[in-house]
Amino acid sequence: MKLRPVDFATDGVFLAGLAHSPKFIDESIGQANAAVSRACTILTLDTITTEGKISSVDERKCAGCGYCVDVCAYKAIELEEKKVLGHTKTVAVVNSALCKGCGACAAGCRCGAIDLLGFDNREIVAQIVGIKEG
Numbered sequence: 001m002k003l004r005p006v007d008f009a010t011d012g013v014f015l016a017g018l019a020h021s022p023k024f025i026d027e028s029i030g031q032a033n034a035a036v037s038r039a040c041t042i043l044t045l046d047t048i049t050t051e052g053k054i055s056s057v058d059e060r061k062c063a064g065c066g067y068c069v070d071v072c073a074y075k076a077i078e079l080e081e082k083k084v085l086g087h088t089k090t091v092a093v094v095n096s097a098l099c100k101g102c103g104a105c106a107a108g109c110r111c112g113a114i115d116l117l118g119f120d121n122r123e124i125v126a127q128i129v130g131i132k133e134g
Contacts, residue, residue, distance in 0.1 A: 004038075005020070005031070005034070006020070006031055006034045006035040006038055007038065010074075012039075012042060014034075014035035014038050014039055015031075015035065016028060016031035016032040016034070016035040017031055017032060052101075052117070052118070053101030053116060053117060053118055053119070054094060054096045054099040054101055054116070054117055055076075055077070055094045055099055055101070055103070055105050055106055055114050055115070055116050055117070056094065056114070056115055056116075056117055057091060057092045057093065057094060057113055057114050058113045058114075058115070059082060059084045059091045059113075060084060060085065060113075061111050061112060061113035062089075062091040062092050062111060062113040062114075063110075063111045063113070064079055064089060064090030064091055064092070065110065065111070066079055066092075067108055067109070067110060068092050068105035068108060068109055068114055069092065071104045071105055071108045072104060072105050073102065073104065074098050074099065074100050074102070075098060076094055076095045076096075076098035076099040076100070077092050077093065077094055077095070077099075077105055078092070078093055078095070079091070079092055079093070080093045092105075092113070092114065094114075101116060101117075103116045103119065106119075
């Protein structure tokens with residue numbers, strides 16, 4: 001907040017004036033100009049790249065309980081009906097544009113169906129063993 005005072009927790013959303021906190025009019029105008037400048041840096045891009053660390057769902061393991069949907073702070077996971085191994089079932093689907101790679105869904109998945117790309121369970125266990133031995 002101190003380094004980027006007009007940025008919001010959601011990418012592409014910027015705050016100014018009273019939406020941020022009570023301010024004088026000159027401060028509000030200054031923040032509005034800053035918010036416009038930050039928005040223009042995004043709007044002038046030809047393409048937008050997303051974070052490389054995102055969650056992925058193994059549809060064969062997913063039970064469709066929806067717990068991952070509840071714990072995702074970024075609303076990046078939805079439940080959808082899909083055909084998996086010849087049967088229609090409800091599974092979690094990750095929206096890669098919204099996923100920030102926080103890993104809350106992977107940590108909360110009771111079925112072990114969600115992995116954070118680059119941080120699957122084998123890699124995390126290897127890191128813990130390495131720390132223990134080191």
